[in-house]
Amino acid sequence: MLLIQRKIREPFGDRVLLVIIYTVLGLLTLTVLYPLLYILSSSLSSPDAVVSGKVWLYPVEFSARAYKSIFQSTQLMRGFYNSLVYTVVGTFINVSFTVLMAFPLSQRTMPGRKYIMLLMMITMFFSGGLIPTYLLVKNLHMLDTRWALWLPGAFSIFQVIIARTFFMSSIPAELQEASQMDGCRDMRYLWSVALPLSKPIIAVMTLMYAVGHWNAYFDALIYLRSETLFPLQYVLRNLLILNAADPEMLANTAQSLRDKGFEEVLKYALIVVACVPVLIMYPFVQKHFVKGVMIGSLKG
Amino acid sequence: MVQTWTRVKRSWELYLLVLLPVLYLIIFKYIPMFGVIIAFKDFNIIKGIMGSPWVGFKHFHNLFSSPNFPLLIKNTLLISFYSLIAGFPVPILLALALNEVRTGFFKKSVQMITYAPHFISTVVMVSIIILMLSPHVGVVDHIFSFLGFSNINFLGEPGLFKSIYVWSGVWQEMGYASIIYIAALSAVDPSLYEAARMDGASRFKKIIHIDLPTLIPITVTMLILSLGNVMAVGFEKIYLMQNPLNMSTSEVISTYVYKVGLLGANFSFSSAVGLFNSIINLILLVVVNAIARKVSENSLW
Numbered sequence: 349m350l351l352i353q354r355k356i357r358e359p360f361g362d363r364v365l366l367v368i369i370y371t372v373l374g375l376l377t378l379t380v381l382y383p384l385l386y387i388l389s390s391s392l393s394s395p396d397a398v399v400s401g402k403v404w405l406y407p408v409e410f411s412a413r414a415y416k417s418i419f420q421s422t423q424l425m426r427g428f429y430n431s432l433v434y435t436v437v438g439t440f441i442n443v444s445f446t447v448l449m450a451f452p453l454s455q456r457t458m459p460g461r462k463y464i465m466l467l468m469m470i471t472m473f474f475s476g477g478l479i480p481t482y483l484l485v486k487n488l489h490m491l492d493t494r495w496a497l498w499l500p501g502a503f504s505i506f507q508v509i510i511a512r513t514f515f516m517s518s519i520p521a522e523l524q525e526a527s528q529m530d531g532c533r534d535m536r537y538l539w540s541v542a543l544p545l546s547k548p549i550i551a552v553m554t555l556m557y558a559v560g561h562w563n564a565y566f567d568a569l570i571y572l573r574s575e576t577l578f579p580l581q582y583v584l585r586n587l588l589i590l591n592a593a594d595p596e597m598l599a600n601t602a603q604s605l606r607d608k609g610f611e612e613v614l615k616y617a618l619i620v621v622a623c624v625p626v627l628i629m630y631p632f633v634q635k636h637f638v639k640g641v642m643i644g645s646l647k648g
Numbered sequence: 649m650v651q652t653w654t655r656v657k658r659s660w661e662l663y664l665l666v667l668l669p670v671l672y673l674i675i676f677k678y679i680p681m682f683g684v685i686i687a688f689k690d691f692n693i694i695k696g697i698m699g700s701p702w703v704g705f706k707h708f709h710n711l712f713s714s715p716n717f718p719l720l721i722k723n724t725l726l727i728s729f730y731s732l733i734a735g736f737p738v739p740i741l742l743a744l745a746l747n748e749v750r751t752g753f754f755k756k757s758v759q760m761i762t763y764a765p766h767f768i769s770t771v772v773m774v775s776i777i778i779l780m781l782s783p784h785v786g787v788v789d790h791i792f793s794f795l796g797f798s799n800i801n802f803l804g805e806p807g808l809f810k811s812i813y814v815w816s817g818v819w820q821e822m823g824y825a826s827i828i829y830i831a832a833l834s835a836v837d838p839s840l841y842e843a844a845r846m847d848g849a850s851r852f853k854k855i856i857h858i859d860l861p862t863l864i865p866i867t868v869t870m871l872i873l874s875l876g877n878v879m880a881v882g883f884e885k886i887y888l889m890q891n892p893l894n895m896s897t898s899e900v901i902s903t904y905v906y907k908v909g910l911l912g913a914n915f916s917f918s919s920a921v922g923l924f925n926s927i928i929n930l931i932l933l934v935v936v937n938a939i940a941r942k943v944s945e946n947s948l949w
Binding site: 361373451459460499559565623 | 762764
């Protein structure tokens with residue numbers, strides 16, 4: 349038998365539409381990409397070139413001086429370390445709490461799960477607001493401790509709902525029946541059957557929570573006072589937005605600070621350094637999170 | 649009754665699992681909810697919440713008669729409606745366009761690049777805005793002076809604040825926000841497209857008659873959620889973008905609550921403002937949801 353590969357010719361109107369779509373998408377992508385490239389290039393250029401506007405796409409008069417002085421600043425390195433601690437411990441608390449909440453809510457046999465669900469959903473629409481929450485944290489003596497950054501946001505309701513949907517729809521009910529036949533109780537089932545099957549959703553959840561912790565500065569702003577506890581984003585805010593020059597950091601670059609341009613380049617380099625950890629993680633999980641959103645939105 | 653009791657007993661392990669998160673909800677969500685009563689008291693830090701004297705609606709009176717009040721409401725509403733109108737259609741259009749692209753590499757690159765800014769922190773995002781827009785040294789200024797415009801202090805112009813806030817937000821979130829629509833479009837049965845093609849429908853017609861109707865339920869849900877958040881414009885970004893020059897157009901309710909409440913230690917007044925804000929939000933959510941149910945049979949509850 350003859351297989352004839354026949355391609356249906358696209359009508360003229362369709363081809364015009366496609367050209368428009370490709371052009372628009374291409375332009376949009378360039379608009380997103382350009383600022384990012386510009387920042388990277390500026391951070392690697394000489395102060396003179398940045399301030400005088402010679403940099404517009406690639407680095408001019410290449411220089412990595414800004415990065416050197418960042419890695420010599422104890423304040424920034426401490427911020428890095430603190431952010432790492434907040435992110436690792438915080439994400440662990442978030443993921444554990446989310447699973448602990450989502451798994452029981454996914455079990456149809458559990459009496460009263462509707463009430464627990466309601467208890468949870470109400471907090472999505474009603475909240476005490478900034479001041480009462482602050483007073484609570486103060487009364488619990490968590491002000492100016494790391495706990496203030498871990499406990500008040502122990503899990504996100506949105507993530508619980510996604511995880512619950514995943515447990516209900518993507519793990520075959522037969523598995524549970526079979527394991528119950530074998531004498532497997534709820535906790536054992538969660539640990540040995542459900543969790544190993546939930547790796548994709550846990551990966552996405554971990555990324556979301558981790559990025560949240562890494563990028564958070566507001567909690568630090570209201571709850572922390574001691575400089576030794578400040579996360580990177582808070583340190584960055586002081587340097588980048590408040591322009592509070594750090595004497596320690598300047599000490600390393602005393603003579604170069606006389607030219608205002610170095611401060612500019614330093615800021616571009618700070619931006620790059622702050623984004624690197626997230627950007628390293630991003631490509632690995634990117635395909636997962638698209639899947640994660642699909643699980644949450646479609647089968648719900 | 650007896651049956652339920654045996655089921656409860658059989659599920660004891662599940663209750664044990666859920667205990668910690670439920671305790672968390674009660675302590676960190678419900679106790680602050682009762683804490684809002686300080687909005688009706690003259691809160692005194694030594695006497696505590698229970699010991700402070702009741703003052704009724706005093707703080708609400710003060711709010712409504714304050715000269716700042718109309719400006720706060722106006723800025724809050726303008727910024728959030730501007731964000732909604734500018735930001736809501738873009739992800740949908742992006743999803744529709746991406747859905748037409750079949751080649752793998754182009755599609756993947758576009759997705760990967762447009763999603764990325766979502767993961768940039770607010771602090772970094774605002775720094776980027778400030779650096780690129782700063783007069784004399786920012787890249788935008790260089791471009792503008794190349795085109796013959798004199799130096800513009802973008803963030804110092806009250807009239808430009810809202811546009812900068814909104815469009816930088818669209819830049820950052822359009823890709824990521826499109827994911828949910830892409831997911832919805834990927835659920836369309838391919839045989840529908842084939843049938844349409846047999847009937848001689850053009851690409852444009854397929855978008856209008858297949859893709860758009862597919863997106864309506866999720867669009868309505870997203871719209872309800874964003875309308876319910878109209879009064880809760882993002883505190884962090886606005887606060888970081890504020891400076892004394894643009895304050896007349898950038899001060900919103902949430903930044904005001906923070907400044908008066910925490911920085912000014914005026915806990916009761918600030919709670920009253922916060923409470924007023926969340927009540928408006930709740931009313932909006934309920935109303936919009938009711939309208940959506942009437943009009944399109946899609947609703948949150």
